Amino acid sequence: MFAIYLSACLLRDPSVCREFKIDSGDDSSSMACLMQAPLQFGFWAKEHPGWQIARWRCGASSENKI
Known part of the structure; x- marks a missing residue:
């Protein structure tokens, strides 16, 4: 199973970034x-206003490190 791993930063303070994982299900x-x-990014953005995706990748959902 795969997951989307993304790094997103606050729009109001781009120096504040976090890592997120979206499981494919x-x-x-x-x-x-x-x-x-890309479709998942749209859903994610609606749930996380004020954040902007900086980078992303697909990887095994069993990975522990985002």
């Missing part, structure tokens, strides 16, 4: 993760 492939990521 199914047994998707790495290609499916890459294709679904």
Whole structure:
């Protein structure tokens, strides 16, 4: 299973950044993760106003380090 790992920073203070993990919720492939990521960013942004995604990647959901 894959997850989207992203780093986002506060719009009002770009020096404040956090790491987030979005689980795919199914047994998707790495290609499916890459294709679904932009859609997931839209949902994530609505739930996290004031944050801007700085970078992201797909990885195994079992990874402990974001």
